[in-house]
Amino acid sequence: MSRIRRFYRNHLKRKMFNKIILLYSGVMMVLFVVAATMVYQYQLQRVIHEERDANQKTAQVLSFYLGTQNENIQRTIQQIYGNASVSADMIYFLNHSYGDYLEYRLDQFTRPGVQRTSSFSEFYKSYMRNETGVSSISIYSYPKQFYTSISRDNQQLIYEEGSRSYWEDWFIQRKLHPWNSVEKDSHSGVVGKASNLYSYSRELQDPETLEKIGMLNIEFDSADISAWLQSRAPVMNGRVLVMTAQGTVIFDSNNEYFGKVYPYQSELQNTGDWVELDEPSKVNILNIGNDGLSVVGIVSKSEINASMDTLRSQLFIATILFIIVSFAITTTMMRRYSKKVQRIIRSMNRIGDGDISTRIKLHGEDELQQISQRFNDMCDRIELYIDKMYTSELKQKHAELVALQSQIQPHFLYNTLESIRMKAYSMGAKDVGKMIYSLSVMFKSMVKKRTIVTLGEEIEMCSLYLELFQIRYEGRLQVDIHMDEDVVECSILKLLVQPIIENYTIHGFRSLEDNNCISLYVVRNEGGISIIVTDNGRGISRAKLDEINTMLAKSSQAPDKNNQSIGLINVHERIQMTYGDQYGITIQSEDGIGTKVVIEIPALREGY
Template sequence: MMVVEFDAAKLDALLRSQAPSVNGQILVLAPDGTAIYDSEGGYAGRAYPYRPNAAGDAELPGGAFRTNELSVAGSGLSVLGVVSEAAVDRSMAGLTGMLILGTVLFAAVSIGLAAFIMRSHSKKVRRIIRSTSRIGAGDLTTRIELSGEDELQQIAQRINAMCEQLETYIDQVYTSEIRQKNAELALLQSQINPHFLYNTLESIRMKAYSLGAQDVGKMIYSLSVMFRSLVKKSTVVSVSEEIEICSMYLDLFRIRYEGRLTADIEVGEAAQNCRIVKLLVQPVVENYIVHGFRPLDADNRIAVRAKAEKRRLTIIVEDNGTGIPPERLAEIRLMLDGGAPAPDKEHRSIGLINVHERIRMNYGEAYGLTVDSEEGQGTTVRMVLPAESADDPGASVNERAER
């Protein structure tokens, strides 16, 4: 037989250090039910009379208790834990209360967070609605300023970009309409009482013929034909008609300068019936007469050539005049590219700039004038237009309106 002695106080201290908040009784029982250890000391060394039943319940003095017995393998000993149902109920009630409180707090935080997000989105949506209402009323300067990087911010950015594009487009259309109205007004003003001018020129022509001034009569006839063509209401003419106006204009100066001016005009067959806006070539020819012609020299020459290839009409006006100084040529090219303001009426290049702007207004940015010149050698003006005939379904809007 082996006898083992132990210090119950040390065992009690060990148990309490491991589970200091235990609200019950712990016993170590021998196989015969004797309590070797009792955390409360009441049954130490005696048989414990309240062994649990199969359900783990036991009736002890003072009410119902719940027990839990664990066997220590190989020793015959068992550890019995006893706790009153009232303590269990109190513990469960506290746990239930904590769970309910945690659930309520979690629900409150979730609802508050959801309400904050919805409120923030609602403010953004209302701001977008107010801004779009102002845009719908015509205020395209409205911009939507939103913080964050969500979908509503992206929508606001798209609306802002759309307003900027609309402003640019409307400004372009408005400017184009103003220029068109100014051109129409100038055309109307030029048509004031034209028949008086025709009749007067015809009387002067007949008087010149009666006096034997044949050259003067021819000049007056050319001038009269030119004016009749210029004041026609039609704003779109064929290339042949436009070149004829230039030919009449050059005839006036050929007669005036008595052989000191040579004009070569060449119009390709494909280009003859192409339709263009009136008075695109004549101002270029006039620009040479006014600024490039050398009245003291006998070898003045100007050539006008028109050809149509691959749905593009090219008209070239080339002369051997005084040319353009390099710095002045650079200014003209800058104005043609839109990098400088248009010249005033006193400017010597207003004819070229006017023609260039009219081409772009009627046909688009892909068309216009280019100028090459060398001082003392001459100038070449190249005009590129769409090759559109009267029967072409792709003709411009102005051309179809004329037909």
Template sequence: MTIIEQGVLHIFRLRQFYLNHLKRKMFNKIVVLYSAVMIVLFAIAATLVYQYQTQRILREQTDANLKSAHVLNIYLSRQYESIQNIFQQIYGDATLSDELIYFLNNEYESYLKYRLDLYTKTGEQRLRSFNTLLKNYLEQEPSAKSVSIYSYPNDFYMHISRTNQQLNNESGSKSKWETWFARREQHNWDTMPLNELSGSAPGSSARSYSYSRELKDPWTLERVGMLNVEFDARQISTWLESRASVKGRIMVLNAQGTVIYDSEDVYYGQTYPYHLEPEKAGDWVELDEPSKVNMLNVGNAGLSVVGIVSKSSIEENTESLRTGLILVTLVFMAASFAITFTIVRKFSKKVQRIIRSMNRIGEGDLSTRIQMSGEDELQQISRRFNDMGDRLEQYIDKMYTSEIKQKNAELVALQSQINPHFLYNTLESIRMKAYFVGAKEVGQMIYSLSVMFKNMVKKSTMVTVEEEIDMCSVYLDLFRIRYEGRLETKIEVDPEIQSLSIIKLLVQPIVENYIVHGFRPLEDNNKISVRAQGAEDRVVITVSDNGTGIPEDKLIQIRQTLDKVLQPPDKGYRSIGLMNVHERIVLNYGSDYGVTIRSTEGQGTEVRMEIPKLRKGETT
């Protein structure tokens, strides 16, 4: 047996199972449908609970991450303020600033002599110095590892730590650190290179970051050196663990995007590869993976604290929740199925009886009624159904039949309303032509009139588009002969719609309106065009002229009448033909079709008719 044959066999078996156990057994169908609904509801409920719990966990972790970011923000703000306090003390005390400038501008031996002379002059036992100020700072700031002061003029630097102090004046030092100091002139915060200014032991992997600021002579504003404070990044981790429950990732970035602290130690010392926007804080951002981002600026320090909660960390915390929800949902589904099966089974017999009666009604026997004893809900359904059947038969007999009769009567009445009006104007045109010209062209006009009579006396109310336009052309020929040289006509018909069906005498009343109301008999440039074309599922017939047009107030009244805003006009109304055409279109084809009109007084009028594309014998 081929694969195709096996597939056909499986489809046949499934169909037989559906016919035998579902389609023909209401009991099984109700159980299956109700169970399916309950499964969907339980699944939706479980999903909503899971989403709620996920959002709660996400919110908790994001809040915890934000709290950690706030704690670190306070920590870094204090660091920055303490450093700025040092500079304020140095520049606020003339003795300290003069001493520091002298130290940077002279050899160390000269500086010692300067200190000795200063001590001798003042006579103070404890003379304040920048060295003492920096050592006190290191004792009070546990996160600071060391302070280094670099002299631009003399190419040396002093390294001060908690345990020692050393002066380095090795050759080549300036060129060696020139690039690094040039970069520190641009931004204050940065990571520290290992084994250099910090004095780290070779092979040490301790992470450090530092704050640097240039020193200037307060009198000349000349750049004389740089002060660099080195901090131990491990103190940040200790601070966070002691004051907050760290959730997610915490990083500190300087103004150029360099990472000076990374709780996961991945991007330390590197430029962070992703652009973070403060206005998107709290939104999902595509980083190494989709993550929630909290971003805080550390005052005026030029640092940003970034907290990141990754989507994978959220999924790890919700894995056990997801497993538990699945198990609980399965248990509830099984219980729901068992309860449904027990309850619905009691109504199986009555339902089968209703099905048999409904099958007979479905076959077209509207006289069939459901007979059922009792006073339960199923009996009420059968009684209501019987009442509905009675009303349906009455409605068909009363409304449908009377509607057909009424429609035919209206069509006949509207058709008869057009004919006398049309014949009167046509005969009057022939009479006037005979009076003014004599019998010279009467024969041609009588021939045209006979063609129109022949079309009008046909009992059929439907003709082809070609026949309707031909009749309109013959009608125009009568007036073209009467007003020789003063009327120009143009007829265009799309060949694709010539054989389509249309109501008889739709176009002629519109043309007649032009002849009676818009034609200018004293002028020789009168023009009228009739164009019939297809537009998707519609036939569009446009009659346009360059006649006298319609005044604005009268045009508004006509449009309101077409839209049923005003009552239909009486027989003396000048646009009775236009209203007649519109009503017949709506009556036959529905309110989606009809007549629209545009006109400018003194320039002309355009009437547009839209009907559906129907071939002979077709109905809307």
């Protein structure tokens, strides 16, 4: 806090142009940041719109593929029922045993005068050749409880395994939900494939009796969807899912939820704002056909943010550059005016020092030039007035001044130190000026007759003392001072802490090393106030520490004036004489490591 006050006092309090630069730079910084934020938000909305449109186009490509696939399925089923020979062949297969079916086919083949008809299996194989995404076709027989599986390479007959109720439940589910994923251990005809499969089921009826006699199940390989998207939408924006009416995922471009029920199905209805899925996302939904199949396009917020990284970096760099350029231009302009003002101030100081012949020469026609002109006119009039009226009076005052100078008082010393400090500042020796200022403040405090001061004043004295020491050993001492706010106005004996600090600078400071550190903490506790001084100095040997503790325990005896610890003992004795034996000093130290001194005093207000 004291550093902030010193910075304000040295650079802002009496620096009008520094205040203007600081204010202008702050305003420009806010304006540039607001402008960059607005540009970023505009670009963000544009990117969101573009990403969502691109994702929607990908979803439309996939929707077209699935819609075409669904139309081909319906067209194929209509062709089966429309072809009497194929339909009769399939119905006979579903209503009879496989042996009877073979005899039926043989009779059809050997019957004279009858043209050979195609079997239903050949019809489906033809369909598979036209549809690259079909993996296999299975036809289930309700009456005979078996099914045949037709793949591109072979055809096999499989009888049902398991309970009748399992199959009936499975058929009911497939009638309700035609589209579904295929489990790895399902009862389909294709087993052991590594690809993700999904299927479409359709119940088969006898066209004459309308009796339900079986079920058609067509399995598709989702890899064909990926190949389709790769050929027609090679740049995948976001994520695309294909879901059934019950929420089962039959295609996932990220291959994460395939075969599972999508956990955020209910949230997908909100397609306007950000939807909370795995992460906030924008959603596009396209429905396909009447079987509840839908394509869901998802663009996550992280993907959008990733695409904005470059713009974000560019805006940040541009904003920083604009702020720096604005600050540089403002500083340059303000320095020009500041030099004019400093020239006026220096001339006024010369007038104050008695040089009435000083005149200000400024170029231009601004307000500062007008001030300088009025100043020169004033000096001309003052010089003329002094020459006429006060020459004799000044001589008389000079005699009185010589008499007053014989009365040496502390006030003369204060003014002398202040003049030396101002001279040091004018010569550029700011460190010397700071040391003289700190010494002047300390001297004013020391000569005051009060014996009781506030903790704030006592710690400020210690801070000034350490500041002098820091300037003397530039870069070799670090100081850390902290004081609780509720103890600042508490009272303390004058010069109670300063001897502890001085004891460190004399005996503990390592002048040849750069890592010297001392900390001063003033904290409130249940018993009163603790003042803790810690350093990393030379420390105290065990024998010497025992000797000091012994002397502190016998503080009522007069200390040896040659003892180096007389300051500690004096402070300890003053505390106990003033506040009581329960208060005083405790010391902890290790040779070569550092020392910790704790001063315990009661929490009293000034004047108690």
